[in-house]
Amino acid sequence: MNRLWIENGTFVTMNEKAPVIKGHMVVENDRIIYLDEEPPNPLPEGAERLDGRGLLFMPGLINTHGHAAMSLLRGYSDDQNLQVWLEQKMWPMEGKYIDADTRWGTSLAVIEMLKSGTTTFVDMYDRMNIVAEVVEQSGIRGVLTRGVIGLCPSDVQTAKLEEAKSFARDWNGKADGRITTMMSPHAPYTCPPDYIERIIEAAHELNVPLHTHMSETAAEVQQNVNDYGCRPVEHLDKLGFFSRPSFVAHAVHLHDEEIALLAEKNVGVSHNPASNLKLASGIARVPDLIRAGVTVSLGTDSAASNNNLDLFDEIRLAALIHKGITGDPTVVPAYEALKLGTLNGARTVWQETQLGSLEVGKKADFIAIDTEQPHFYPQTEMVSHLVYAGSGRDVKHVWINGRQVVSGGECLLLDEAKIRAEAQQCFERLLER
């Protein structure tokens, strides 16, 4: 039995009943078993002790949308619009990917996420067996899905669907439960309606949730109207997408009725502010979504459109941009922004009973921030400091499922230097291929 006793730490719990606790936390195996101002009594026998002074402990961050392997394409196509970026730059390069590219691109993304405090990430890509292997080895938690594009002959559609189903079936619950799976049509504009229906049917059959890109750009919404006579939310609803647990990425361009329908159907929204700004897709109506009761969480999208995977950046952007856009400085206050990156992330991936806050009985997925830095002083409103001044580089230690995976800023289970070198070589070979 493994026990860890953190003494004299500051805990930002994201539990509204006790948001900040200065005191003690005990972890036993993969669970938090104690969290209180007073030291545990009796003292936990045989526990490793950690001096928590100068550290702030909080739930690990949850990144609800991304494509990890695309980190090889970081900086490959900047300052261009989404369709050029996607169709002329990303897809041709991705078409040349081999297994090694997925492996080292994903590994590069995983070390960046772990070191910056992300303990759970959603990944939609292909060659997902490789992604799952990286998740298994790295100690991170993954919500994984083979995203399928249906703009292809029906035999290819079928092959992709079968691959996605096999992956979802084979890997669900694996890696000590750290991996869960979903089914994903890439987007309404890249999947014909009948193909989306087959994917939904497969999700029913496998009893897994659904994820997709939706309403990222005004152009794709207009195309949906032209092609199918309705906007994407109504379109997906008619196809039965929301009959299953589901969440969508982006959701930038929404009408009031669409927001109401997402709330009614309990559909989560992964807000990707940096990617949406960088590709000039627009700015999601986050305050309206929150007001309507939609579960909003945060995603980085890929490093090819962001271009980093530090979720603290998304938390700060979410807290800042909606104030500037709406003219209301009270929207998305600091605590709400931090919730988007933690508890709401857990809700989005249906794991809020296990993840997203520091509470007795929950999984021990948590991070330690080095607060002995000028930007955390004066040490008063620590939630505000995390949101408006914090960064993934402030993360010192990371635990997932009770196991320490980052110590002193270094990944314990992965060879960072090797991954950086392999990723560099993969990119250079992609250029030559």
Added chain:
Amino acid sequence: MNRLWIENGTFVTMNEKAPVIKGHMVVENDRIIYLDEEPPNPLPEGAERLDGRGLLFMPGLINTHGHAAMSLLRGYSDDQNLQVWLEQKMWPMEGKYIDADTRWGTSLAVIEMLKSGTTTFVDMYDRMNIVAEVVEQSGIRGVLTRGVIGLCPSDVQTAKLEEAKSFARDWNGKADGRITTMMSPHAPYTCPPDYIERIIEAAHELNVPLHTHMSETAAEVQQNVNDYGCRPVEHLDKLGFFSRPSFVAHAVHLHDEEIALLAEKNVGVSHNPASNLKLASGIARVPDLIRAGVTVSLGTDSAASNNNLDLFDEIRLAALIHKGITGDPTVVPAYEALKLGTLNGARTVWQETQLGSLEVGKKADFIAIDTEQPHFYPQTEMVSHLVYAGSGRDVKHVWINGRQVVSGGECLLLDEAKIRAEAQQCFERLLER
């Protein structure tokens, strides 16, 4: 004679003729005397040698608007509108400031700026002698001004003006030339027109430039129209403000004619995106300002409205938000954004012949970034990586005026732990006072 020879480094120069150089740089005393792909020939005698591998060298960042001492009020008033924040929270607390608060608040800000790669900062505050002493000691470069608010009896106005003049006269060119000074009415809405005229007259007399807050909120613009029958740009122009070298902070709410006038009068704009978003003031028309030929630079504003002083954050925000707002992903591309934080900062404070780029003959104000991190891989478009993935926490070493002031992330000339502790105590005493 002090010489430093950096071998085998990557230099992002911000000199358009040679934007990236992989090679060698030699510093002699306070100047860059060599920068080339080839090693210097003859080799610089008696030079300290630095292995540049794994490091990226670039000009130090220039923060063109802030109030350093307000870092004591970081997190003291979040998620509120500017007038409440300013009049009900900031001014009452600032009214209780004593010398120690200015000293330790400024010191806290300076260590945060130095560690995150800012080598020159603009500061508008009071008790400026203390600020200047901190600048002198810390090794940073400061463009300092005693900002005056004129909403007070005329004898108090006169006393403040005399204090501002004395400061500007006494400290200009001090600290080995690292300090320059300006005169500053706080804002058109806090200074009666005749008081602004007296300040302008003093600037003429002392031959120093002018700085002010301008058009930060729609409300203050409207008040200007109500009180003086014109908008702030025209108002300041009529008062003769632009007859001297000058730059303004914020400039969020501008009409086309105002942008044209700022360009014509060669008035710089310090764009403060995080502060403007956080206080919901709005979003400056940066692409239009740049297109019109206005020199746009970046400021953090104070840690009470940001809430950090990492200029990399402002660089990234400047690159991201204007794309999202305009719907044009090509505006403020990565190189332009980095220029706002470096060369344009130097232009704004009239020091572009000395600062803002790595060039032979310029002052040796530069920083070294640790690029052996996942978010800088693959190592391809380093300017893009700096802007879209970089952070002040990636800064390893800092040199100002040829002198190393940060090494391995630690300030060499200031006692960081003492400053953090003193700042904490100052804030706690402010609450009690």
